[in-house]
Amino acid sequence: MNRMTKGLLLLAATTGASLMFLTPAKAATTSAKTPTNLTSQLEKVTANDEEKPITGNYGDVSYKIENQVVTLSGGTLKPNDNMFGLYAWNEYPEYGITKIIITGPLTIAGDAGKYLFGNMPKLTTIEGLSYLDTSQTTSMASMFSGDESLTSLDLSTLKTGNVIDMSGMFAGDSKLTSLKLTNWNTSKVNKMNDMFMEDIALPSLDVSGFNTSHVFTMENMFGGNVALTSLNLGNFDTRNVETMAGMFIADSALKWLNVSSFDTPTVEDVNGMFAGASSLKTLNLAKMDLSQVTKPSAMEGLFAETSSLSRLILGPKVHFATNIALGSPAGGTTGNWQAVNSEIGGTLSAPKGTVYSVANLIGHYGAAGVPVETYVPEKGMQDQSAITVKPELTLPIGGEFNPKDAFISAVTPEGRTTTNLDEAIADGLIITGSGFNPNTAGQHKVGFSFSGSDKVATTLVTINPNGGNSGGGNVTPTTLSPTPAPQPTPTPAPQPTPPTIPGYVTKKKAAVYALKAVYLYKNPTFKKNQRLVKYNKQKRVNRPMFVVIDYARSSNGTLHYKVRDVNHDRKSDGKIGYITANWKYVRGVYYQSVPKNKTITIISKKGVHAYRNKNLTGRVKSYKKGTHLTVKKLVKHNLTTRYLLSNGLFVTANKKLVIQGQY
Known part of the structure; x- marks a missing residue:
């Protein structure tokens, strides 16, 4: 393991939908080969001359490794130069490289950019980035991945017009707090999976200039960014994306996310897309197209643990699998969702549409075709919206009305302030009355309000035959000075939050089980030589089970569970160690919802008992495997759950013993 490159581990991870850099039970066992010119020099290094410089060259590019510093000359790095995966300077993390110095113009041709500066956990400084010529570069995959000590990068001068692969480019840069990617041309990029995965200290990210029209995978693209508080993806073209699995998984501090432009006619996998984004209050999925998501497993965790969600906008191409x-809704008192139905006068604070239990709302979207609707907690939510616009505008005949010229600011229904009209529209702002004929003199009222809100701001637009240049279109304020609408009190900009425990994580003292093969490790930083027990993938009823004792993070910030093995039929019973907390590998054992059809099936070979009390005392009867039971509701008992049956008895809600639906 000590001679294994983390860069190769990252590459292995891109083939699986995981927040981990490596699928927990499939650690790579093949070390990258060492370039010949480096091998001969390494053989000469002894305990007495460890400080001797290591030198070599790749074509006309020379390098020197001395005192934890890499010096690179100018020249051209060609595709075959990193044919073994990494370069001489990042092949061995034990070099402890802290600085890279580029001394002259350095061209990165073809896929030579892959892993170029990655796999150096102690790297803090790169000097001479302005010398890089990336105009011929086709791959930047994992280019800076695993650089756990880098705190800032300004890459705004890089030429990216020919880059095809950006997968894992910054993955695992756990101390990165500033990343500048302005002026990038990403029009040819088709892979962005894992691109910013687990950059756990990054508080903000501007990708507003990205062209994503050719990208087919965004899997785990922003996953595990637990300090990220807002993300504007309103410019993203997602029409060719096939997988968005885990795209925002475990982004537990994310309070605002603009995916309102996401049109996804080719997407096939959205499992875990928003899972664990436990601070999100609203999602606008009006354009989302899930028509090609045909496997229930590819949708199951779409909204898992989005516990703050209180406003959900769904469009006609949305459909839900029954196991989603x-x-x-957060803030509700009944646990039900309710359609606003503004057509009959419903508002966010006083909805008038149909009331749905969670199961019934899922069933309502069992097939596509439901018109765009906004859903809030039953009986409504607090509508904090306030919109400020110019009260009057004057246009010349033939002038063009642009809502941005009237808009000043808005407070969203959830209380977020913005001065950007596009952001407000992403949060559900609608504009009415703007389709008037500008070629005829007259006055027109243009309204601004959030969908479902009864709080409307109005701009009076005057088409003045005597005003301005008839061929112009410049918007000028009227000379009238009516009392302006009250200015909303600005909401302080959100402050970056330190890494926290994501919302999807199982509580301490609660039970979890493994869906796939996992290892129990001695320490929270997983290494092959510290594995204690391997748990193979098992059928549902035999899945290995653990009790969560505590949480811990690895040296790169990845969250893990500290657990006790409670598999009483195994020799490992009682062992204590660490396992992955990745939601796709380990989940809570107990159901947290009532099935859509209010039916469960007994799957335990030994059957289950039914009790008079929710603490499972007072046994009344037993049910055999295959029995279908009708559920009235789900009840909690300490850190477990039970199903209250229609006959008034209680049974366990343990997923190893019962399953939702009829089987």
């Missing part, structure tokens, strides 16, 4: 993990 949608929770109750």
Whole structure:
């Protein structure tokens, strides 16, 4: 393991939908080969001359490794130069490289950019980035991945017009707090999976200039960014994306996310897309197209643990699988969702549409075709919206009305302030009355309001035959000075939050089980030589089970569970160690919802008992494997759950013993 490159581990991870850099039970075992010119020199290094410089060259590019500093000359790095995966300077992390110095113009041709500066966990400084010529570069995959000590990068001068692969480019840069990617041309990029995965200290990210029209995978693209508080992806073209699995998984501090432009006619996998984004209050999926998501497993965790969600906008191309993990709306008192139905006078604070239990709302979207609708907690939510616009505008005949010229600011229904009209529209702002004929003199009222809100701001637009240049279109304020609408009190900009425990994580003292093969490790930083037990993938009823004792993070910030093995039929019973907390590998054992059809099936070979009390005392009867039971509701008992049956008895909600639906 000590001679294994983390860069190769990252590459292995891109083939699986995981927040980990490596699938927990499939650690790579093949070390990258060492370039010949480096091998001969390494053989000469002894305990007495460890400080001797290591030198060599790749074509006309020379390098020197001395005192934890890499010096690179100018020249051209060609595709075959990193044919073994990494370069001499990042092949061995034990070199402890802290600085890279580029001394002259350095061209990166073809896929030579892959892993170029990655796999150096102690790297803090790169001097001479302005010398890089990346105009011929086709791959930047994992280019800076695993650089756990880098705190800032300004890459705004890089030429990216020919880059095809940016997968894992910054993955695992756990101390990165500033990343500048302005002026990038990403029009040819088709892979962005894992691109910013687990950059756990990054508080903000501007990708507004990205052209994503050719990207087919965004899997785990922003996953595990637990300090990220807002993300504007309103410019993203997602029409060719096939997988968005885990795209925002475990982004637990993310309070605002603009995906309102996401049109996804080719997407096939959205499992875990928003899972664990436990601070999100609203999602606008009006354009989302899930028509090609045909496997229930590819949708199951779409909304898992989005516990703050209180406003959900769904469009006509949305459909839900019956096993989708949608929770109750935050702030509600009944656990039900309700359609606003503004057509009959419903508002966010006083909805008038149909009331849905979680299961019924999922069933309502069992097939596509439901018109765009906004859903809030039953009986409504607090509508904090306030919109400020110019009260009057004057246009010349033939002038063009642009809503941006009237808009000043808005407070969203959830209380977020913005001065950007596009952001407000992403949060559901609608504009009415703007389709008037500008070629005829007259006055027109243009309204601004959030969908479902009864709080409307109005701009009076005057088409003045005597005003301005008839061929112009410049918007000028009227000379009238009516009392302006009250200015909303600005909401302080959100402050970056330190890494926290994501919302999808199982609580301490609760039970989890492994869906796939996992290892129990001695320490939270997983290494092959510290594995204690391997747990193979098992059928549902035999899945290995653990009790969560505590949480811990690896040296690169990845969250893991500290657990006790409670598999009483194994020799490992009682062992204590660490396992992955990745939601796709380990989940809570107990159901947290009532099935859509209110039916469960007994799957335990030994059957289950039914009890008079929710603490499972007072046994009344037993049910055999295959028995179908009708559920009235789900009840909690300490850190477990039970199903209350229609006959008034209680049974366990343990997923190893019962399953939702009829089987």
